[in-house]
Each structure stands twice: as structure tokens, then as C-alpha cells.
Amino acid sequence: MRSYSSYRSLFFVLVMGLSSVQVGAAERLRVGITLHPYFSYVSQIVKERAEVVPLVDAGFNPHSYEMQPADLKRLMTMDALVVNGIGHDEFAFRALDTLQSQRGKSGGGLKVIEANADVPLLGVANALGAWNPHTFVSISASIRQLYTIARELGELDPENAQFYKINAVKFARELRRMKTSYSARLMGLDLSGVRIASTHNAYGYFLQEFGIGIDTVIEPAHGVEPSVSQLQQTIDRIRAADIQILFTELNMDNRYVTTIEQATGIRIYHFSHMTYGEYDSAQFKREMEGNLETLMQALEQYLSRLNKLADTGGKY
Amino acid sequence: MSVNSEQYIEPVRSDNGRQESRWVLLAVLLILFVGGYGVTTNQSVPAKPPGYLLLDVKDKAVLTALRNAGDEIQFLAQEGSPLPEVASLAAEGIPPFSDHLSATSRHRWRKLDGACYIGTPLNASNGSSVQFLLVLNTRVLVYWRSVERSHKHSHQSKRTTSACTPDEYWQVLHNA
Numbered sequence: 001m002r003s004y005s006s007y008r009s010l011f012f013v014l015v016m017g018l019s020s021v022q023v024g025a026a027e028r029l030r031v032g033i034t035l036h037p038y039f040s041y042v043s044q045i046v047k048e049r050a051e052v053v054p055l056v057d058a059g060f061n062p063h064s065y066e067m068q069p070a071d072l073k074r075l076m077t078m079d080a081l082v083v084n085g086i087g088h089d090e091f092a093f094r095a096l097d098t099l100q101s102q103r104g105k106s107g108g109g110l111k112v113i114e115a116n117a118d119v120p121l122l123g124v125a126n127a128l129g130a131w132n133p134h135t136f137v138s139i140s141a142s143i144r145q146l147y148t149i150a151r152e153l154g155e156l157d158p159e160n161a162q163f164y165k166i167n168a169v170k171f172a173r174e175l176r177r178m179k180t181s182y183s184a185r186l187m188g189l190d191l192s193g194v195r196i197a198s199t200h201n202a203y204g205y206f207l208q209e210f211g212i213g214i215d216t217v218i219e220p221a222h223g224v225e226p227s228v229s230q231l232q233q234t235i236d237r238i239r240a241a242d243i244q245i246l247f248t249e250l251n252m253d254n255r256y257v258t259t260i261e262q263a264t265g266i267r268i269y270h271f272s273h274m275t276y277g278e279y280d281s282a283q284f285k286r287e288m289e290g291n292l293e294t295l296m297q298a299l300e301q302y303l304s305r306l307n308k309l310a311d312t313g314g315k316y
Numbered sequence: 317m318s319v320n321s322e323q324y325i326e327p328v329r330s331d332n333g334r335q336e337s338r339w340v341l342l343a344v345l346l347i348l349f350v351g352g353y354g355v356t357t358n359q360s361v362p363a364k365p366p367g368y369l370l371l372d373v374k375d376k377a378v379l380t381a382l383r384n385a386g387d388e389i390q391f392l393a394q395e396g397s398p399l400p401e402v403a404s405l406a407a408e409g410i411p412p413f414s415d416h417l418s419a420t421s422r423h424r425w426r427k428l429d430g431a432c433y434i435g436t437p438l439n440a441s442n443g444s445s446v447q448f449l450l451v452l453n454t455r456v457l458v459y460w461r462s463v464e465r466s467h468k469h470s471h472q473s474k475r476t477t478s479a480c481t482p483d484e485y486w487q488v489l490h491n492a
Contacts, residue, residue: 140377
């Protein structure tokens with residue numbers, strides 16, 4: 001009889017334990033994201049205490065995506081949606097409009113987290129009131145967004161608020177250490193003469209944190225090739241401003257880049273745009289490390305060529 | 317009683333579309349007038365771009381770093397504990413306080429009144445003429461001001477910057 005009673009107690013404890021795990025799982029926040037870097041940020045913040053749900057399946061082009069019914073269905077299951085909100089995920093706002101029209105202005109309790117709310121944004125040339133949305137191709141601006149997301153998620157889930165904040169700080173420090181280890185290679189180097197062009201206006205925040213500005217952006221819009229006359233103007237501008245380095249996008253075939261290279265002798269380097277491939281919590285750090293390595297190589301090789309030319313009395 | 321047809325003259329307008337042309341022209345002018353009036357009266361005043369966009373690239377980087385530092389200090393603060401010293405922030409590698417270790421460092425940082433941090437350009441020749449202020453209350457607020465401008469007007473102003481209370485020469489960081 002005693003043994004039956006103890007088995008029954010054990011069974012009761014097991015059932016209660018399992019049901020509490022299920023309740024715990026059910027209570028986990030479902031946090032949506034619109035772009036790959038936000039998957040990394042939110043995964044690093046929430047760890048296993050919330051589920052990170054991409055709004056759109058991998059393999060889409062964020063510059064031209066149109067929402068599908070399945071995406072809207074997924075949106076309806078989320079507690080929060082983390083957005084870039086300044087031009088890189090306009091597709092999400094069309095879905096949010098649809099959701100609000102169905103569920104009222106609050107969107108059925110969906111909290112929209114504007115990751116860029118506190119980022120000192122960069123403007124876009126010749127476009128008043130428009131912002132450069134590529135804050136995720138940067139370490140400082142990404143840390144800014146990590147903290148905003150952690151704070152907002154903490155308000156939604158006060159029980160885990162401190163957990164989220166501490167994780168955000170830990171990840172920020174990891175990123176900062178990585179940046180410091182690379183930027184140490186630039187210590188004592190004079191970069192005041194370096195002039196940079198970029199095919200796409202995506203690297204302004206990244207270069208800014210090294211005190212480097214972009215002198216010219218070539219593409220009128222992402223993936224839009226310049227016309228022949230625009231290309232000629234670009235070549236003239238590169239020659240006149242003595243621009244030595246051109247950053248372009250990894251895995252994007254830009255035929256005109258070769259033309260510019262041949263016409264001006266400019267050196268080409270490739271950065272990741274961070275918004276392609278499978279969703280992966282380690283993607284941001286991995287691809288940002290690649291960008292850091294590329295930047296260091298570009299600057300070191302520029303300075304090395306400059307020194308060689310100075311030794312031989314030539315002009316860059 | 318017969319009518320002499322040769323004496324009866326009835327003027328008839330030529331059916332060459334002139335009248336219709338006039339109506340069309342009038343309609344076009346009316347549309348242009350209404351449209352022009354609408355455009356001129358409904359022009360929205362473009363929002364003034366935030367002042368920080370005029371800062372140079374290195375000062376803009378300080379703004380982002382300072383805003384990050386503010387959150388990081390708050391996230392790690394124990395309730396009621398004083399703000400950490402600049403030296404300890406630098407030792408933990410938190411920019412911009414740790415930037416004195418780098419060749420691009422342009423500011424000297426101090427803690428004021430135990431409630432804020434101020435960054436002053438190291439010297440005029442290093443390129444920055446901007447002071448920064450990080451105030452940590454319930455919110456994190458980042459301010460900046462041009463040192464030259466505030467010096468030029470300081471004799472006219474009766475208000476002084478009492479440590480962590482920014483005067484009218486400070487601009488607060490916010491997006492448009």
C-alpha cells in the first residue's frame with residue numbers, strides 16, 4: 001500500500017512537472033523580426049526564454065518583398081514585432097496596416113518595437129526627411145538597437161527584464177571586444193587622406209564608427225545600376241576627389257563596378273549587407289567580423305601602397 | 317401675303333467649334349487656378365533636420381557611443397548605487413570613455429555632481445569643437461553644444477550651466 005502511494009505521488013509530481021514545463025513553454029513570448037540582423041539581436045537577448053519568429057521565410061529580398069497571406073498569419077501569432085522602421089522593412093508595415101484594419105489600432109495587443117528609435121540616424125543625400133536604414137551594418141548602432149530591444153522586451157515581460165538587459169550588455173561587450181581587436185591594427189595610422197566610395201548606401205554607420213566618411217555613393221537605389229551618364233559622372237567624381245577605395249556588396253554581381261575599376265584604378269572590397277541566407281543567431285557577429293577584416297585589409301593595403309609610392313616619389 | 321426671302325437675314329454662328337474651344341480653355345484655366353491654389357495653400361513645412369547631422373563624422377560616432385554608454389550604465393546599476401567613475405568605465409572598455417586609449421580620442425571625460433558625465437575637447441587643434449553631456453535620470457539624455465558658440469555668448473547669458481542642468485546652448489539628441 002505504501003509503495004502504491006509513493007508511485008502515485010511520483011506520478012503526480014511527474015505530471016505536475018510536465019504540465020508546468022508546458023505552461024512555461026506556452027507562456028514564452030513570441031517575438032517576430034523582419035530582417036536577419038534582428039534575428040541575431042533578439043536571439044542573443046532572449047536566449048531560451050522567448051521564441052524568435054522571422055516574419056518572412058529566408059531567401060527574400062528585403063528591398064522588394066511583398067507580404068504573403070502566410071506571413072500575415074504568422075504575424076497574428078506574435079506578441080511583439082521588432083522592426084527596422086526607417087525604410088528597410090516597409091513590407092512589414094503594410095502587413096501591420098492589414099492587421100490593424102482587422103483587429104483595431106492596437107493590432108490585437110501586438111507590440112511593435114522600433115529598434116532605431118534612439119539611434120542617431122544618418123540622412124540620405126538629396127532626400128529631406130529620409131534616413132539611411134542600414135543601422136544594422138554597424139557595431140555601435142547595433143548595440144544601440146540591442147539596448148532598445150532589451151528595454152522594450154523587458155517592459156512586455158517584466159519577469160525577464162533584467163535577464164534581457166544583462167544578455168544585451170554581454171553581447172554588446174562581445175561585439176565591442178571584437179571591434180577593438182581589429183581596430184587596434186589601425187592605431188597610430190594616419191587615415192586622414194583616405195577617400196571612400198560605396199556602390200550602395202549601406203556602410204555609412206559602419207565607417208562612421210572608425211571616423212571615416214563616405215565621399216560618394218554610386219547606385220541611385222539598392223541594386224539599381226547607374227545609367228551611362230551617371231556612371232561617367234561617378235568616374236569623373238572619383239578621379240577629381242582622388243577616391244582610392246570602393247566598397248561594394250558581397251555576392252552581388254555589379255558589372256559596372258569593373259568598368260569603374262578599369263577607368264579609375266580604384267580598389268574594390270566587398271562587405272556583407274547582413275540580410276541574406278538562413279536565419280542564424282550567430283550570423284550578425286560572424287558577418288560583422290568579415291566586414292571588420294575587409295575594412296582593415298582595405299585601409300592597410302591603401303596605406304601600404306601610399307608608402308610605396310612615397311618611397312618612389314610617385315603620386316597615388 | 318408673301319415674305320420676301322431676300323430681305324430676311326438671320327445671323328448664324330459658324331459651327332467651327334470656337335465656342336467649345338472657349339469653354340474648354342476656360343475649364344483648363346479654372347482647373348489650373350484651383351490646382352495652383354491648392355498646391356500653394358497645402359504645402360507642408362519640411363521638418364527641420366536634427367542638428368546633430370551637422371556634426372562631423374567622429375562627433376556623430378561619439379553621440380551613438382554615449383547613448384549606448386548611458387543605457388549600459390543604467391542596465392548594470394544597482395538600485396541606489398552611485399554612478400561609476402570615468403576611470404572604471406574606461407577600464408571596462410565602454411566608449412567613448414575608453415577612447416582615450418585610441419589615437420582618435422578627442423575628448424576628456426569627467427563625472428559632474430555624481431549625476432552626469434561631460435566630455436570636453438582635449439584641445440582646439442584636434443578637430444572637435446563640441447562638448448558632450450550625458451545625463452542619467454529616469455531616462456538617458458545626451459546633449460551636445462559647440463564650445464565656440466557657447467563661449468561667444470557666455471557673457472550675454474545670465475544663466476550658467478550648473479553641472480548637470482543644460483542651459484540653452486545645449487541641444488538634446490533626438491531623431492526628427
